[in-house]
Amino acid sequence: MRKTLILLLACVMLSxxxxxxxxHTTPEDTIALVRKAVEQGRADKITRxxxxxxxxxxxLLNRFGRLLLNLQKLGLAVQERFPEDVAKLRAKAETAAKxxxxxxxxxxxxxxxxxxxxxxxxxxxxxxxxxQQPDKLKEAFNDTMKxxxxxxYAFIEQSEKRLSTEFLTDESVAVLWDNKPVMAPLxxxxxxxxxxxxxxxxxPTNLPGLSRMMPKTDREFQIWGGMITVFDKMIVDLTxxxxxxxxxxxxxxxxxxxxxxxxxxxxxxxxYSMLDxxxxxxxxxxxxxxxxxxxxxxxxxxx
Numbered sequence: 001m002r003k004t005l006i007l008l009l010a011c012v013m014l015s016x017x018x019x020x021x022x023x024h025t026t027p028e029d030t031i032a033l034v035r036k037a038v039e040q041g042r043a044d045k046i047t048r049x050x051x052x053x054x055x056x057x058x059x060l061l062n063r064f065g066r067l068l069l070n071l072q073k074l075g076l077a078v079q080e081r082f083p084e085d086v087a088k089l090r091a092k093a094e095t096a097a098k099x100x101x102x103x104x105x106x107x108x109x110x111x112x113x114x115x116x117x118x119x120x121x122x123x124x125x126x127x128x129x130x131x132q133q134p135d136k137l138k139e140a141f142n143d144t145m146k147x148x149x150x151x152x153y154a155f156i157e158q159s160e161k162r163l164s165t166e167f168l169t170d171e172s173v174a175v176l177w178d179n180k181p182v183m184a185p186l187x188x189x190x191x192x193x194x195x196x197x198x199x200x201x202x203x204p205t206n207l208p209g210l211s212r213m214m215p216k217t218d219r220e221f222q223i224w225g226g227m228i229t230v231f232d233k234m235i236v237d238l239t240x241x242x243x244x245x246x247x248x249x250x251x252x253x254x255x256x257x258x259x260x261x262x263x264x265x266x267x268x269x270x271x272y273s274m275l276d277x278x279x280x281x282x283x284x285x286x287x288x289x290x291x292x293x294x295x296x297x298x299x300x301x302x303x
Contacts, residue, residue: 023198024049027165027173027190030199035160038153044069046156051191051200056221063225067232074239075152078253081242085250086150093147093154145254149238165190175201213272217279223271230264 024030030049037045044065052058079086155177163182165173168189174181175188182188189202205211215221238257241247247256 025197025199027199030190030201031159031163031165034201035156038072038156041072042069043072043153049200051193051202056215056218060215060221060224060228063228063232067228067235070232070235070239071148071152074149074235074242077239077242078150078250081245081247082150082250085146089147089150089250090154093151141258142251142254145257146250149253149257150250172202173199219275220272223268223275227264227268231261234260234264 022029022033024033034046034049037043037048046068047061047065050061052061162178164176164179166176167173170192171194172189172191175190176182183204186204186207188204190199191202192199203214205214215224234257237260238247238253241256242253247253
């Protein structure tokens with residue numbers, strides 16, 4: 001009896017003992033556990049069910065989990081402060097889903113890419129020069145921000161009846177929403193980890209340009225970690241502004257988010273571009289050094 005009590009106490013205090021963790025040996029288990037985390041107000045746990053291929057990636061996902069928890073708190077503050085706006089946004093999203101349409105930023109960018117207009121795509125955030133495109137992208141950004149802040153985990157909360165999976169291989173499945181691929185045409189995938197046998201969501205690294213931006217070196221992980229920290233603080237500040245009445249409308253909230261988000265995004269892209277430039281320069285120098293023939297030793301004078 002005493003040993004049993006000690007074991008249970010260790011599970012509660014440490015929450016890292018494998019025997020005490022909830023297993024997710026099927027895709028359905030993983031989806032259910034993600035939904036449970038959201039229902040319990042623990043959105044930070046979501047990242048436990050995202051596949052990480054390294055220790056650095058797992059640490060980065062844990063940091064991102066804290067941001068997700070603060071985003072959940074912002075959503076609750078928005079729902080309390082702007083209940084009518086939240087209801088309208090939910091109705092709009094539901095209508096768009098039934099009609100097979102989407103006004104989100106991602107869908108607009110994908111549409112532009114399919115049309116071959118990527119060079120002309122400029123998103124105006126919080127002021128600045130006129131966009132070469134009509135206001136569709138700006139409107140999509142604002143709609144996405146408002147929907148995200150108002151109901152960040154609606155997708156997960158509705159997953160019990162609408163989210164399903166379809167096997168691609170024995171070790172991977174496609175994630176479906178109302179029997180249609182999520183994030184079409186790119187799709188969302190889950191895979192079974194060969195080490196622990198558990199099922200995880202896989203990050204959509206096949207998004208245009210994202211695979212190159214994914215961190216690989218320690219310095220790149222530091223840059224991503226810094227950006228996540230900045231956005232985490234931004235979410236905390238926005239939550240205070242909403243709760244204390246400094247933000248009066250949802251439009252004002254999305255505008256302010258854009259103003260706050262743009263500088264760290266620009267800084268991150270700049271840091272990444274400089275890092276990439278230096279790495280390419282070093283690789284080129286190393287390659288040139290390998291091709292340069294070694295200097296011959298000086299000839300010994302004959303006696």
